Amino acid sequence: MSVRDEREPLAPRTTSLYDYALFRHGIEPDARVPAGGLLLPGGPPPGALRRREAERVITELLPPALADPDPARAAANLDRCLRERGMHPDNVYELVRLPLPDEALARALGRRLLLTATDPAALAVGISLVHRLGGPEDVPDLTALAVLEGFLQPVLYALSALGCDTEVLIRLVGVLHPDDHAWVISQLASRDDPAARHWLLNLPVGPHTGSSQARHVALAVGLADLLEAEHPGTTVLAQGGRLLTRMAPESGTGSSAEILAYEPAVRVYEALVRRADLLPPTLDHHAILLSLALDLSSGPPVLLDWRPGLREELLVRLDRLLSTPDWAAVPDGDHAHRDRYRADWIRRMRREPFDRTAPTGLRIHVVERDPEFGDAVETRILLDGRPLVPRVFPQGRSPAPDLVLGRDLLRATPEEREVTLSTAYCSEGCCGTLTVTVQRDGDHVVWHGRHQDGIGPRLPEYRFDADAYDAEVERARTDDTWCRPARRTARLIAAGLRERRDLLTRWDMRSHWCKTAGPYEDTVEVHFYYGPGVGPDPAADEATHWLHFTWSLADDGRRPEERAAAALERLATTDPKTYSRITGGNREYAEALGLGSQDDG
Template sequence: MARRESRAPYTDPKDVIAGLLAAYFTAGDDAPERLHAELSRPGLSSIGRVEGAALFPLPDGVDPAPERLRRAGMWLVRNGTDRRAVLVGLLLLEATARRADIPVLRMMGLLPDFTESVVRTIAGITGTTADLVWLAERAGAERRGYVIRALVDRADPMARRWLLRNALSDFGPGGNEFALRIAEVTRLADALVAVDRDDRLRDQAIGLMLRMTRHDDYGTVIDRYRDARRVFALIAAETTWMAPTSERCAELAAVVEELRTGASACLDWARGEREEILERLLVVLRSPAWTRTLDEAERDAGSETSYSGWRARWARAVLAIGHDGTMAGAIGNPLRRFEIRITLPIPPRSGVFGGVETRVLIDGRPIIADLFHQGAAEPPEKLLLRGELRATEEPRRVRLAEAWCTEGCCGGLYVTIVREGDEVVWRDWERQSGAGLAEEFRFAAPEYDREIARAEADHGWEWPARTLARLVNAAVLEDPTILGRWNCSVDWIGAVLGEYDVARIWLLDDSGEYSDQFGYGLHAEVEDLEGQARSVIEAFRVAHPRKMLEYQRSRLE
């Protein structure tokens, strides 16, 4: 029997680095190249990513003078040829750097691996707001958030002026919380009043408000922004002089949709206040100048596969809906008690996308947003494609929303749907906290059934990749043997706006002790989406899906 090789015990990278620093600083000589050689040894690959850690504590009795720490750190930063050594040099500088070191630090901050540590170092030196702004305007988009956070923490007049016009960014997890901090630190509402006709400031305000309504990182925060109603009113009042662009059309349409069906509709509005804001926005967006902008965006986009063209069509669809939630000019009672709205994650200029939601309005009240703040409503593929909202005499427990982090962490929102004679009843609401749940709701069954049928048949909101994903999904749901013959099942089939022309298929191979996930992307063939979906299903029928996936991967490569 072959002898199993023993593995070396795990050593915390902090302990490794602390030991090397202790050995260096207790030595009599002052040769930073020796420290660099130790930090660059191949055998120390376990150090890995040390950026973001605090300065590693040195053993008792090892307390070098700050100037010695600084000299070693600057030598490693200026002369380092190994990423690990440079990172340790930056860590040594975090508490010891001087203003004279800033030119070198600014240059290092432009390198993605070092931005976070450089920002902490510069932020620790007084009077460096201008240097942080310099770095924010030059750092890559994926690292810019570090600098913006430092400017928010500083919040001096120069920082606030810059943030008011430049702070919108992809902040990553926690971005909605950070957007809230920016709005508060910059005194956004007061700035909108004080600064007259500044398009860039207004664009930032729109983007920050939309960002606060996103459900990432444990839910929306718009209800915690004290000036939310005031800022929405100021945005609506000032759209009359803003120059129409395709981006502004989409973002303001997203504001309209949010005020109709999202968490913002549930703010503590005065009577008629929200309706007045919606009226002002719609008057502007439906005016000739703004509708011409949408026309031009569709025409210039040309192809059906264009995101900008699809976005313009989406904005037009939002503007075609009346205040009461019905299509403009629709026949029938506009005061329906039950309505389904599919809402789309049109992003502000930061490019942050959320998910498609199936929102439910009861007497115009966005019931899911009102009752559940921890996550978004379920997508239509779960609630409509599978017929989850249909009412039968057999009660059905349906999950309407799931927490951003997962249901197992922060719960979900459930309701029981049942048909009782000529009425449909939504009852027995459940969520993790269990407090303050909604009352029972009853709907006239014929009207309820018509609304469900309308929503299930309405695919006008889809973009091509989402349509392809729906067609494939519907086929495997209708005939479980398509994947079942290979002991496979669906994990997720869908598409996101961040990958506009790609449908993603993720499957589970259940033949082993544990399910094995595999998947790939399909580029949507707009000319014949139904034919493409049939080809995918036929491939699944005749061979194990892994074979088809391997072929597709080779084609894409």
């Protein structure tokens, strides 16, 4: 059981949340709290009350507490009463806007609640009052409470209102889990403060850096002016490239591409690329420049307001620079284990952004992003040179190639085929999907846009030359130069199982799929269900005797074709139940069959 699954209180109910925060923070390994903050003792607060009921409780309990000349007694009574009424902190932040006839008493009550409240709603009252009436002396107590689950955002608002030092926020970043850095970084980015700008300019930019966060940081540090300065320096150039890369994903960080909302984007791209030759030829710098090229070629930045020919000129400059001997030799150098995967990515993607095919009709670009930023692989669909998804469906993301190309969904026939090109990053039920029907009509292929229950965009009709369309879909479907070895191995195994269904049915196996796994995505996992008479979806019937097996194949250095052939041969000759591990299904059934949790073979 993980720490975040434990809901048993680690301190008595009489212990204040402030003391609990100090205690738990003190015993956390490396003094870093888990993602989302420290779980509250006794579990999360009850659900929020309806607004009218919450208003009634607040107007009944808060005025007497504010009028009590004894802050200790007032805090204790309010703490007890709010717990009894089942108030949620969110009710408090919305409703604690009552007049304060005696600000000194209100300030004293707020400070007392910060230190003594045992109920989350009572602590929220304390934070709200100190937010309104506190001073610099309250900053340390507020900061200590930022590590509690659900309290980071209100604490940051209070710290900002009190004008805390930049160093306080920087220290807080060092305490929090990377998943929670965004709130603090946004506060730092809103400051007109040299210390904040210096820290942001050296901020580690990685997979936890959101698209919106990257844009705020770029604006805060004045990235365009820094890059256009006479001597920008390698730190500014490299950080500028990282920030542009994080702004450009369509939705890899849960939000639409912020690069299209970044007003100085064209200036920044131009200044950075024109001075890219000032960067030393390192693996990190090579990856940054290649990422910029991939986005300038087929990503959302294509949609920026470019001067005629400028984007193409920048791509030519990047191609020439990365083709020079010193830069071309970088991925072939002697790299540590982790960096080898990045070097392999550079070799696979090196030519992708510099394909100068005329941007007419349909083009399909499969782009793997820098492994340092999360390993996403996108099928970017371009119509007349412009990326479709970010242009018409900014809430969406481009699909993985296996979902569109692997199933050959774009192939055109006289019968209409419905294809989902993108699903909203929030959810299909919220913002819908980008869906088209594909159909051959004589010498043309036609895409008919449609709504899904009125949700999501509707494309206009597109007509393509059928021969050119077929050639492009076939080229993209058969091209696997973008595949890392394990992914290619998984695709070959999956294709073999589709062609030779008897490999699994002979062992009463069903519903196979293959994927990559492991910290470097270098392991192949083959998943299948076992159970005589099991249907296509065994999980749909809990009463059915079935088992879910996973077979993991670690990288052994052989070529993907050899690894896949060996895996298929083993499936043909040896029952996979004997060398796979059980990862789901009916455990009693497994025991009845004499099967345990075997080690992978």
